[in-house]
Amino acid sequence: MNSAKQHGFDIRERIRRLYIVNPESKRIIERIAKLAQQLGSDVKIMNFCGTHEWTISHYGIRTVIPRNVDLVAGPGCPVCITPGLYVEELIRLSFEGFTILTYGDAFRLPARPTASIKSLAEAKARGGDVVVVYSFFDAIKLARSNPGRKYIFFAIGFETTMPCTAEPLVKDRVPKNLMILSAYRFTPPIMRWLLESERDVEIHGVIAPGHVSSIIGASAWSFLVERYSIPTVVAGFEPVDILLAIVFILHQLVHRKPRLINEYVRVVRDEGNTYVRKLISEVYDVVDAYWRGVGIVPESGAALKHRYSEFDAQYQLGLREPSVVDDIMPGCRCRDVILGKVKPVECPHFMKTCRPNAPYGPCMVGSEGTCRIWAENLPQILNEVAI
C-alpha cells in the first residue's frame, strides 16, 4: 500500500483541520457520538448520491463517527445503473455511419458480458466513431459545424442532466443531424422501489441528493417521512454538510420525530427549480424503465415525447429497449452495492480484477461509482477497516 503511506499524512492533516481544528465540526462530532450512544442500537444511514459518498470516503467521515452508525452508499450513480444494452446499440451505430457523443464518464462503461466489443472506448480504439463531450451544448456546436455528419448523444443522468437536452429542444436549437438516446432516470422512484421491494435493506435515515433536489425540490422527498417514517436530510457536499445531516438524522431518531430537513438551503429550494421542472414535463414522458442489474422500476425513466420524435434515436432507429437482461458481469456485486447491501470490499473482484484503470463492473467506471470512490480513497477506507 504505497499510496496509503504516501498520502497518509495529508489525509490525517486534512481530517485534523476539518474536524479537530474547526471547533464547530468538533462539536458536531461530539454531539453525533452522544446521540449514537443514546440510541444504542445500530443505525443505517443511506447517502443516495455518489458525490456524498465521495465526501464521506475522501474525508474519512466514517472514521470519526461511532461504530453503531453505518453510512451506506445508495443508487445515486447514473453511470452504474445505465443499461448495458444501450452501450451495445451505440457501439454498433458507431460503425454504421453515426458519431456517438458521450460524457467522459460513460466512455468506458461496459456493455453486457456477452458483447464482443466491451465499451465505447474499445469501439473507438477499433475504428468506431466516438467523441467525448462535456455537455449537450458542446454536442450542438459540434453538430452545427459538421452538418454532413449524423450524431447521437448518449443522454445519461438523473434530473440534473435532463434540462441539458430539454432546454434546446423546447427552444428549437437542436440541429437536425443530432439525435438523442434518452437513458435518463428519475431518482425518487428508485428509493420508493428500494423500500418496497427490498425489504431486507433496513434504512433508518436518508441523506437525500443535493443537486438533484435543486431541480425537483426538497419536498420531493417528503414521501420518505410521510410514508416510511424515515428521517431525511437534503444535504450539501462539504464534510460539515454531511456531519450536519448525520446529527439531524440521529437527533430525529432519538426523539422519534422523523421529518424532512433541507440542510442545503444555500442551493436547494423546497419547490426546486420550477422552470426546469416544467421543461422536463414538456419534453419527456415518464415511463417504466430498467436500471442496470436492479430491474424495471416503475415510472423512473424519461422518454422523449412524440412531438420530438425526429430527435429521438430510440424511435428513429428502432433501438431495442432494455428489459430485464443480464448485464452484470459474473461475480460483480454492483447490484448489491447500489442497493446498500454490501460494501465494495466484499466483492471478490475489488482491486484485484476490477480497478479504476481497468474497470470490470459498472460501479468502478464513473466518478460517482461507489467502487471507484472506494478504490481512489483506499487509505481512508483501510484506516476504517483497521480502526
Add this chain to the structure above:
Amino acid sequence: MMPVCLGVPAKVIEIRRDGEMRIAVVEMGGITLEVLLTLGEEVKPGDYVIVHAGIAISKIDDAELESILKLWKEVIEGNSTV
C-alpha cells in the same frame, strides 16, 4: 474530464443568447466556460450558480443560511426536540 453528475459552484461573468436560449459565461476554478442558463429567477454577472454537466441548475443564495444555522445551533446544543 468533468464528471457528469458533479455540481460545481461558478461565478457568472456574462450572459449571451443563442436564439432563445440563454447562455452564461462562467468562471470556475480558473477556467471560463459557456453553460446553458436554465433558471427561472433572474441571474446577473457576479452571481454564483451551481454548474452541472454544462448547465447552471441553481443560484447560490446565502441569505437562506440563517434558518439552517439556527437549527444547527439548537440541535448541537441539545435543547431542541425538532
